[in-house]
Amino acid sequence: MENWQLDSVTRGQLWTTVAIIGALSWAGYAISLAIYRLYFSPMAKFPGPKLAAMTQWYEAYFDLIHKGGGQFVFEIKRMHGPIVRINPFEIHISDPDFYDILYATGKLYDKLPSLSNRYDMALAGFATADADLHRLRRNALNPFFSMSKIRSHNALIQDIVDRISARLSAEYAGKSDKILKVREMWGCMMADVITELAFARRKNFVDQSENMHAWFTEAISGMLVWTHWMTHFRFLIGVMNSVPGWVVKRASRHLGAVWEYREEIESQIRDILSGTNQQAKSASHETIFHELLSSDLPKEEISFDRLHHEALTIVGAGDHATKWALTIATFYILENESVHRRLKKELTEAIPGPDEIPPWVELEKLPYLSAVITEALRLSYGGVQRMPRINRHEQWLYKQWTIPAGVPVGMDNYHQHTDENIFPQANEFKPERWLGNPKVEVEVDGPDGKLTTVLKPLSSYMTAFGKGTRMCIGINLAYAEIYIGLATLFRRHEFELFETDRSDVTFVRDLFSAHPAPSSKADNLQKVACWRM
Template sequence: MSSITLRDALGNSKTSGIYITLIALAALFIYTLYGAIWRLYLTPIAHIPGPWFAKLTFWNEFYYDVVLGGKYTWKIADYHAIYGPIIRINPFEVHIMDPEFHEELYVHSNKRKSNKWFWSMRMFGQQDNSAFDTLDHDKHRMRREPWNPYFSKQSVSRLQPLLIQSCVNKLCDRLAEHRDAGKPVIMTYAYACLTVDVISEYSFPAGTTYLDQPSFDQDHYQAWMALSKISHTLKQFGWLYPFLSSMPMWVTKYTSPETYLVLQQMELLKRQTTEIIARRQGTSDYKESTGRPSLMEAILDSRMPSSEKTIIRVAGAAQIAIGAGTLTSSHALKHATYHILANPPIHSKLMSALEAAIPDPDAPPNLKQLESIDYLLAIWFETLRNFHGVTHRLQRICPDRSLHFQNVEIPAGTPVGMTSVHVHNNPDIFPDPYAFRPERWLPLASEGQRLQRYILAFGKGSRQCVGMELGRAEVLTGLANVFRRFGRGMRLKGTERVRDIDVCYDVFNPMPSRESNMLVVEFGK
């Protein structure tokens, strides 16, 4: 009797398990089906066209950006050709391809609020640590306030002769050493050493000194690019960066050397922040400030509450500034240098303009004088258009009101993005967009002024890149000095535009083909 009872009990247990499994599968099916119906037909943005598989799931974006390594930017353009200027590109996001709409999307704070989208901000690993990756509009304004005077045009102009010119002089000294030794230079690395030394001195009192080294450091540039290359993966799998950050440093060093370098820099920034706070409290003999302002000190001196001045917050802000300041400006210098050397008429015009404006190459002009060289400025604007600055779409969320594109309503709370690549390559605005033509910006007072409104390399509106003036000063100072001192003897060595320069992949930052040999230059006497 007892054995029969046990058998029945076991049978009932198996039956119950089957029922529970079937119920769970049915619930999952219903949930999935409802989710699919919602995303395709019931969501407030269901009326906006687009491919059904993009509306249904993020796996479409995953394929183009993770599997193919950053190609969704160009696939989005294909979708626009089919579905029109406003489309859905994933279950929640709307994308617009109309160059005139950017002034409606990227607005200043006095017009309306602009939030960022949490899902997209995951691509930078940390989130809500700095002004850049802050989601909420009002919190961003508070966090941005200490940065504004620090990166203003007046501050950059004041520091250009002391800091930027000093670093450019070191760069030229290293280039002269390579010239005298008959050694070519990978300018991609040389420019990255320049820009990281500048932005690190801006960010914290004891900056990097890569330009003091006989050769140009490669590891930290490769580390930032490696982190940029996995940005799409970090976005799709939000747990990944916290997981990598939580591992012991010795494990990360052997499993992901590039990530280790970035995390190592974060630890350095944390230590410097700790020392600055301790010095201010009189509990450290940490060396006094150089007399130049630093981003860390600007945050600590601000009116923000103490909760915004924690070690992780201040160090995180400095790390974002260093990463952005290193890559964007160095890529601009790389692109400009290639196109100048690859186009003899442009090279000749620039050299004539520089020699007229800078009679003595050992007595370089200040920023105001550099900005009076029209052809140099025309090269700067054409470089921004050509390398795009940021190739990924920049989404904005209007939290409290609807937006309208033509006759289409976009409900409040919807992430809406545009992409610089699509605007900068628009032939109606920039005829023959593939050609590098500084002349299209001349005269600057009329044609140049008209075209500048279509440059999205630094973003627009209240979330525009705070380091725009610093980047401009770096590029103008770098190009003017390098070409004035070495321009007549500079020539490309094996660098090809399609393979080494043109933007082929979007990893938030622009990336050339994976076969790229970078920008290599020889310096003749």
């Protein structure tokens, strides 16, 4: 008995000793790592908060906890000089003139893997970190989204917008008690355009959804809430993907419908790969899958999983940013009477018959409409989270700083579009700033190393679609949708804002793209009343 008690005490002391040694070892490792990151890392020379340099939990706090999360982009702005170390591994630069260097056309820079694949779509071009592989995948898709190809689909886009217009006339015109949820109206348009264009399978939300409520795009946008969680806790991707489809369908009608659409796409891909896709034979155009299959991609790049990842990414990427830009445009046009009046005048003069909307190529020539659209894109930002690039082979030089090869360097559209030196009164909606091909005076390093003043086009600082080899592949489609959508509805209809103000469209949360406060009426959907002219 005494031996048993002694053995028990010995075992207890042993476990206590092991726990103490483990704790001390962990503490020693953490302290050593912190000292290394602060004083011996190749990035130790760069300015920035010490806590941010020591641990990524600093970033995680602002992404997940502070004010409900999505706040790190604002913390970056607070901590900024022209260059700052924002975490143990990454540099951020706030200098509008460096944007064209970091995101240079023709340069093959890698993306940061941790910010590339957050929805388990690693085989999609958008999620591809390696620059060479990305170029291969991107080149195969470029023809499908080229300007000439999108212009050939003008009638398809116009037809969908005409259907929206017809519903407005039938269900909302002259009915002051009927409230339209504009953000979801644009969501219906986005969903119908991208599903018809990419897959030849229009979902008909414009015609069939109750009150033009696009639950499909609402569910896709709702998934963005998980963006930062899946960035910092990668295992959540596997957890979410392990949930059976029948559970998803029972848990949420909206997410269940998205899951069903995912299954439709999977079925379509299998039929196309097996040669049994009968629906494609009667389609007015080829799908994105046929574009990829007819390209020069190697066999492994046209597998089922590859096509599946690309398809789902295209649907997601083609939704929120354009829908939000249209919502921003609609709000500010209606909020500012002078903007509204000037736009209506231009549209009325350019389009005498409201039922005869010119094609996108002609609408682009309208200066004030173009200015309104550009300003809406500026204040909708596109993607607001930083977009780090990795130069594997060469160091970057920024002013007096030498950035080692392999160090991720990022910038973001929020900093770019709110720089007061480029955009005075940056938070104000001022379409006039874009009229007359305006120039900006900027100081750059001259050949002799001294600062010299040059004039640069203001348009060169518009980065809503990114720049360089990884800029948004859907830029032409987005512009076509925005031009045709705004020109058609504001030429044919009159609108009034209903219980909506600037706080409802102000960017306060970074969920990869710009989001308003959770309590805003824009998140519960912007409301307007409308009637046909």
